[in-house]
Amino acid sequence: MASAGEAALQSPAETYRVHYLNAKYGIKSWLLTTDHKRIAWLYFFSTTFFFIVGGVAAAMMRLNLIEPQGFLVEPDTYNKLFTIHGTVMIFFFLAPAVPTVLGNFLIPMMIGARDVAFPKLNLLSWYIFMTAGTCFLYTIIAGGVNTGWTFYTPLSTSYVNTHVFSAAMAVFISGFSSILTGLNFIVTIHKMRAPGMTWSRLPLFIWALYATSFIFVLAMPVIAITMVLVMLERVFHVGIFDPALGGDPVLFQHLFWFFGHPEVYILILPSMGVMSELITAFSRRRIFGYGFVAASSFGIAIISFLVWGHHMFVSGESVYAGIFFSAMSMLVAIPSAIKVFNWTATLYKGSVSFEAPMLYAIGFIGLFTIGGLTGVFLATIGLDVFLHDTYFVVAHFHFIMVGGAIMGYMGGLHFWWPKMTGKMYPDYWARLAAFITFVGFNLTFGPQFILGFEGMPRRYAIYPARFQLLNIMSSAGASILAVGYLMPMIYLAWSIKYGPDAGPNPWKAKGLEWETESPPPVHNFESTPVVTEEAYAYGTEPARAVAVSS
Amino acid sequence: MSSEADATILKTSTASSKAHALTVPEQFDDATQQHAAASLGMWVFLATEVLFFGGLLASYTIYRYLYYSAFMIGSHHLDVVWGATNTAVLICSSLTMAMAVRAAQLDKQKHIVFFLVLTLIFGLIFLYIKFFEEWWGEYKEGLAPIHFTYAGLHAPHVELFMFFYYVLTGLHALHMIVGCGIMITLIIMTLRGKFKGGRFNPIENAGLYWHFVDIVWIFLFPLLYLIGGRY
Numbered sequence: 001m002a003s004a005g006e007a008a009l010q011s012p013a014e015t016y017r018v019h020y021l022n023a024k025y026g027i028k029s030w031l032l033t034t035d036h037k038r039i040a041w042l043y044f045f046s047t048t049f050f051f052i053v054g055g056v057a058a059a060m061m062r063l064n065l066i067e068p069q070g071f072l073v074e075p076d077t078y079n080k081l082f083t084i085h086g087t088v089m090i091f092f093f094l095a096p097a098v099p100t101v102l103g104n105f106l107i108p109m110m111i112g113a114r115d116v117a118f119p120k121l122n123l124l125s126w127y128i129f130m131t132a133g134t135c136f137l138y139t140i141i142a143g144g145v146n147t148g149w150t151f152y153t154p155l156s157t158s159y160v161n162t163h164v165f166s167a168a169m170a171v172f173i174s175g176f177s178s179i180l181t182g183l184n185f186i187v188t189i190h191k192m193r194a195p196g197m198t199w200s201r202l203p204l205f206i207w208a209l210y211a212t213s214f215i216f217v218l219a220m221p222v223i224a225i226t227m228v229l230v231m232l233e234r235v236f237h238v239g240i241f242d243p244a245l246g247g248d249p250v251l252f253q254h255l256f257w258f259f260g261h262p263e264v265y266i267l268i269l270p271s272m273g274v275m276s277e278l279i280t281a282f283s284r285r286r287i288f289g290y291g292f293v294a295a296s297s298f299g300i301a302i303i304s305f306l307v308w309g310h311h312m313f314v315s316g317e318s319v320y321a322g323i324f325f326s327a328m329s330m331l332v333a334i335p336s337a338i339k340v341f342n343w344t345a346t347l348y349k350g351s352v353s354f355e356a357p358m359l360y361a362i363g364f365i366g367l368f369t370i371g372g373l374t375g376v377f378l379a380t381i382g383l384d385v386f387l388h389d390t391y392f393v394v395a396h397f398h399f400i401m402v403g404g405a406i407m408g409y410m411g412g413l414h415f416w417w418p419k420m421t422g423k424m425y426p427d428y429w430a431r432l433a434a435f436i437t438f439v440g441f442n443l444t445f446g447p448q449f450i451l452g453f454e455g456m457p458r459r460y461a462i463y464p465a466r467f468q469l470l471n472i473m474s475s476a477g478a479s480i481l482a483v484g485y486l487m488p489m490i491y492l493a494w495s496i497k498y499g500p501d502a503g504p505n506p507w508k509a510k511g512l513e514w515e516t517e518s519p520p521p522v523h524n525f526e527s528t529p530v531v532t533e534e535a536y537a538y539g540t541e542p543a544r545a546v547a548v549s550s
Numbered sequence: 551m552s553s554e555a556d557a558t559i560l561k562t563s564t565a566s567s568k569a570h571a572l573t574v575p576e577q578f579d580d581a582t583q584q585h586a587a588a589s590l591g592m593w594v595f596l597a598t599e600v601l602f603f604g605g606l607l608a609s610y611t612i613y614r615y616l617y618y619s620a621f622m623i624g625s626h627h628l629d630v631v632w633g634a635t636n637t638a639v640l641i642c643s644s645l646t647m648a649m650a651v652r653a654a655q656l657d658k659q660k661h662i663v664f665f666l667v668l669t670l671i672f673g674l675i676f677l678y679i680k681f682f683e684e685w686w687g688e689y690k691e692g693l694a695p696i697h698f699t700y701a702g703l704h705a706p707h708v709e710l711f712m713f714f715y716y717v718l719t720g721l722h723a724l725h726m727i728v729g730c731g732i733m734i735t736l737i738i739m740t741l742r743g744k745f746k747g748g749r750f751n752p753i754e755n756a757g758l759y760w761h762f763v764d765i766v767w768i769f770l771f772p773l774l775y776l777i778g779g780r781y
Contacts, residue, residue, distance in 0.1 A: 108577075115577035117587040183594045191587040192577070217594055221602035229609070229717075236695045238713040239706065240609065246706045251612060255605055523576070 034119035040105035054088035078461035079146035086149030098270035112194025132174035153241035182216025196531030208273025257308035271408025283350025296335035329379035356430030360411030367403025392452025418502030437484030443477025620704035624711030625777035643672030654750030
C-alpha cells in the first residue's frame with residue numbers, strides 16, 4: 001500500500017522535488033531561516049564578499065610593490081591596506097569560511113541529524129557576524145585603521161589617530177559569532193548523532209571541526225576581553241598597555257597571541273578535515289590510521305594554546321620562556337606530520353583519480369608541507385631573530401593560510417558543491433582553475449621566502465631597488481592567483497543555472513551526506529539514518545555500486 | 551486492573567506525545583535529548599566565560615605583582631563593609647536560586663515563582679549597593695578613572711588598580727543585570743505555566759549561569775577588597 005503510494009508519487013517527484021532550496025521562496029525565507037543549509041549559504045555569500053574586500057586590498061598592495069618607491073599609494077595608505085587585508089581575511093573570511101559554510105552545511109548531514117542543536121542561535125551567529133562585518137566596513141569607509149591586524153600597543157592605544165575603536169569593536173563582536181558557532185557545533189556533535197554514529201565512526205571532518213570549535217570557545221573570549229581593554233584604554237587613557245602610564249605593552253602581546261596562535265589553527269584545522277574527506281574519496285581507500293588523524297586534530301588544538309610566545313622572541317620575553325615556546329612550537333610538527341603522512345599513506349595503492357577537488361587536495365599537501373616546515377625554521381629562536389618581521393614570515397603563513405586553508409576550502413567547495421546545489425560544474429574548467437591557483441600561488445609567495453631571507457621587512461610600502469625583480473615576480477603571481485579565484489566564481493555561478501544534475505552521489509563517495517538527495521530535503525533525510533559501518537568504508541564498493549545504479 | 555494499567559499507559563503516552571508536539575523543537579528526537587543539549591550548551595558557554603574573565607584576571611595578577619603597594623593603597627580605599635555585605639547578598643541569592651531549581655524539578659509552581667522573585671530581589675540589592683553605595687562613593691572620592699583626582703602615593707598605579715576594579719566589577723555587574731533580566735523572563739514564563747510537567751531545563755540553565763556569576767564575585771571580593779589585609 002505504502003509502496004504503491006510512493007510509486008505513484010515518483011513520477012511527479014522527478015520533475016519537481018521539494019528540497020531545502022525550493023521549499024520556501026522570498027527574502028524573508030532566507031533572512032529568517034533556521035535551516036543550517038540555508039544559513040550556510042548566508043555565510044557563503046557574506047564570506048565571499050569579505051574575501052573580495054580583502055583580496056582587493058591585497059591586489060593594491062602587490063600593485064604598489066612593483067616599484068621600489070611605491071607605484072600606487074602613500075605609505076600611510078599602504079599601512080591601512082595591509083591592516084584591512086589582514087583583519088578582513090582572518091576575522092571575516094578565513095576563520096568563518098570552512099566552519100560556517102561547509103561546517104554548517106555538513107555537520108548535521110554527516111552525523112545524520114535534522115539540524116544543529118540550536119538553529120536559532122545559529123542564525124543569531126550570522127547576524128552577529130554581519131554586525132561585526134558592517135562595523136569593520138564602517139571602519140574602512142570612515143578612513144581606515146593602520147595598526148596592522150595585530151593592534152599592537154601602545155601604537156593602537158596612544159599613537160595612531162585612525163579608527164582603532166570601531167575596528168577593535170568589529171573584532172570584539174566577531175568573536176561572539178565564532179563562540180556561538182563553536183558552542184553550537186560542540187553540542188551538535190555530542191548530542192545529535194544518529195543511531196550507530198559512534199565517536200569512532202565520525203568522519204574526520206567532524207573531528208577537525210570539533211577540535212576547531214574548542215579553540216573557538218576557549219580562544220575567542222580572550223581576544224574579546226583584550227579588545228575591550230584596548231577600547232577602554234583609548235577612551236579613558238588609563239595605562240593598561242601604555243608604558244608611559246605604567247602599563248606593559250608586552251602584556252598585550254601575550255594576551256593577543258594567546259588568542260592569536262590558536263586562531264591560526266582555527267584557520268587550518270577545518271581544511272585539514274576537508275582533506276581527509278577528499279583524499280579518501282578520490283583514492284577510494286579507507287583513511288590510513290583513523291585514530292591517529294582524529295587525535296592529531298586534538299593534539300594540534302591543545303598544543304596551539306601553549307605556543308603563543310614564539311611570536312615574541314624579540315619582544316623581550318625571558319630566555320627560558322623562549323626555550324619553552326620554541327620547543328612547544330616544534331612539537332606541533334608531530335601531529336601535523338601525522339596528518340600529512342597518513343594522507344600520503346592513504347593514497348598508496350589507492351585507485352587515485354584527479355577530479356578538481358583532488359587537485360586542490362594534492363596542492364594542499366605540498367603547500368602545507370612547505371608552510372609547516374618553514375614554521376619549524378621560525379620556531380628556532382636564533383633563526384627567528386634573523387627572520388622576524390621579514391617577508392619570510394609573510395611567505396610562511398601564507399603557505400599555511402592560502403596554500404593550506406584556502407586550498408582546502410576550495411577543494412571542499414568543489415567537492416560538496418553538487419550536494420549543496422544539486423548541480424555539477426564543468427570539471428575541465430575546475431581543474432584548470434585548480435592548476436592556475438597552484439601556479440599563481442607559488443609564484444606569489446615563493447619569491448617572498450627569498451625576499452625575507454635577504455632581509456626585506458614586512459609591512460613596508462617602499463624597499464631597496466635590489467628587491468624589485470622578486471617583488472615583480474610576486475605581484476605577477478598574485479594576478480595569476482586572482483584569475484584562479486575568479487574562475488570558480490564564474491563557473492560555479494554558471495553551474496547553478498546551466499549545470500547538469502549531479503545526482504545524490506556524483507563522486508561515489510562514502511558518508512551520510514551522500515546517501516540523501518542533492519539538494520537535500522528540508523530535514524536532510526527522509527528518515528533518520530542508522531549507521532552500521534565505519535567512516536570511509538571504501539572497498540565495499542561493488543555491492544554498493546550495484547545498489548546505486550539500480 | 552490490567553485495563554486500568556493500559557489506560558494509564560495510554561494516557562501518559564498521549565500526554566507525552568502531546569508534550570512532544572508542543573515543546574520539543576523539530577531538530578530534537580525527544581525532551582531528553584533537548585535537555586542534554588541545552589545543559590551541555592550552557593556548560594560550554596560557561597567555559598567561554600571563564601576565559602573571558604580569565605584574560606582580565608591574568609592582567610590584574612601581573613600588575614598586582616608589579617605594583618603591590620599601589621594596589622594595596624587602592625584596595626584600602628574600597629568600602630570593605632559594603633563589599634562583604636554584597637558577598638553575603640550574593641551567597642543568599644545562590645541559595646534561593648538553588649531552591650528555585652529544586653522547586654522546578656519537583657514541579658511546585660508557586661515555589662518556583664517565590665524563589666525566583668527572591669533571587670531577583672537579592673540581585674537588585676547587590677546592584678543597588680554596587681552602583682549607589684560603592685561606585686558613586688568612589689567616584690566622589692575622585693578615584694574613578696574618568697575623574698581621577700587622587701594625588702597621594704603611587705597615584706598612576708593606584709589609578710591602574712581602580713581601572714581594574716571598575717572593569718572587573720563593571721563586567722560582573724553587567725552579568726548581574728543580564729541575570730536579573732533572565733530572572734524576570736523566567737518569572738513571567740513560570741506564571742504563564744511554561745514549566746509545568748517537569749520541563750525545568752531553562753530554570754536549571756539560568757541557575758548555572760547565576761551560580762557562575764556568583765562564583766566570579768567570590769573571586770573578585772578577596773582579589774579587590776582584601777589586598778594586604780584590612781584590619
